[in-house]
Amino acid sequence: MLRIGLTGGMGAGKSTVARALGDLGAVIIDSDLIAREVVAPGTEGLAALVEAFGADILAADGSLDRPALAAKAFGDDAARAKLNSITHPLVGKRTAKLIADVPSDSIVVQDIPLLVENGLAPLMNLVLIVDVDVETRIRRLVEFRGVVEADARARISAQATDEQRRAVADVLLDNSGAPGEVETEVRTLWARRLLPFERNLRTGTPARRTDVRILPPNPDWPAQAQRLIARLWVACGATASRIDHIGSTSVPGLVAKDVIDLQITVADLAAADSLRDALGAAGFPVRPECTQDNPKPTPQDPAGADTALWTKRFHQNADPGRLADVHVRAAGSPGQQYALLLRDWLRADAAARADYVAVKREGAAKAAGLTGAEAAAAYLAVKEPWFDAAYPRALAWWGR
Incomplete structure (x- = not known):
């Protein structure tokens, strides 16, 4: 099956692109959602976190108190590594199960916020980056999500840079325009590239031009x-x-x-x-x-x-x-x-x-x-x- 990696900086509108791809027929695998599922009440993931970080990371209803966990897990590198050693294998196992369960002719879009940071781009057949400049993303986070500007800047600075994302991008989806523009771009991408790519991959057919064209040098x-x-x-x-x-x-x-x-x-x-x-x-x-x-x-x-x-x-x-x-x-x-x-x-x-x-x-x-x-x-x-x-x-x- 065709595996697409989808990511973008905080506030870029990645969820908008994922929704548009899902509407076209893609199978969306949301890594954030999986990360929550594997530490839900009653899971082995939550039990492992309590054993590692203490029962005070639980809320009154027995669910994970994420701010309490963050206060403990992000204080030093050793604690963060312990957290990742618990959650990452569980997320990977659940993701593999979801992929194994979809039909072989599917276009699977893995929505992964930290795709670049975790070096996952080479595992995908194609990487889509939702591209919006930093200042526009900060403005959107403040205006539409109610995030304090200083917090928005701090959280964005902790992510991969725009240059790092563009370095792994097979496709840059510009989401800085008017509402609806990026969805149009996604529909064109789906029809002209993703559907033919999936068909070629499934049938073992190389993509080839039928004519000979010599182009000027491309620095990319x-x-x-x-x-x-x-x-x-x-x-x-x-x-x-x-x-x-x-x-x-x-x-x-x-x-x-x-x-x-x-x-x-x-x-x-x-x-x-x-x-x-x-x-x-x-x-x-x-x-x-x-x-x-x-x-x-x-x-x-x-x-x-x-x-x-x-x-x-x-x-x-x-x-x-x-x-x-x-x-x-x-x-x-x-x-x-x-x-x-x-x-x-x-x-x-x-x-x-x-x-x-x-x-x-x-x-x-x-x-x-x-x-x-x-x-x-x-x-x-x-x-x-x-x-x-x-x-x-x-x-x-x-x-x-």
Whole structure:
């Protein structure tokens, strides 16, 4: 199923977005609500808190007196750690149960106030951040919730910063406009991205463009790559030895197709095959028909005849809003080494970058008006000869 992480600063209007997504059909899992449920009267959570912090954290009716608990639990790091050691596993267990119970074709939205603070973004297929500037949030808290301004500022300062949230955001939902605007934005997101993403994820279908478009450099490409890499590390675990941003979008200032290229380095192709299901579940289904890089003459194979040296596994992102190609290659293989070498050479050599830009533009011109396999073939027919000729140049640069 598609797992969406939803968060935003206090006063940003996260509940408004959650409600809009729920109305569209998403299954909403509210972490705040779960946190209250697991310490309700009669639960093991409340009993554990009383044992740890004393019976005076209970109200007269036997429920948890939250201010009394806060006075004890937030006084020092050890007490806070004790509180978290009790509540976090219970919240995690309850959340896992709720997710397991929903249909497999669901879009699950986990409403988590501390998603960024607790490092949970890589566990999600997509992260939505409700984005509103701090001063607007403070004004809303004071005017609409009756929060004292000094208290609002103190509570906001204890949360992640806007910059930290934006760093993990796949989607920023601007909720600073007029009432109803963010709901319209959510409906568009649902129709154009979330529903297709869920369908692609469920059916193991990569998201792909049918034409070839070369775009100006996007300074956000490296940040987008890092968000995807964080998810890939969760899926791969110790099977991967490194995960790198490669390709044109990894070279500052280089024009490129709006597709993030990533390389997962593993010990061998058996390890690559072992990742197939985990990568698919993370949102990167395999392209089983793509198993080969174009061979180049190498020291191991001067004639370039042994294509087995250039074998790989290839996955693509299922998210139509962020196209990505994931190449899984064996450590030390020519393809694995060339991907890193080409990136580093292009970063360092302005003349090589200029050559490559000219080739990319020529390839895009050849592909203009074509779609699908025809467009890709026309584009590669121009690029691949340049790659062949560039290989010894890059090797010479590396050994200079």
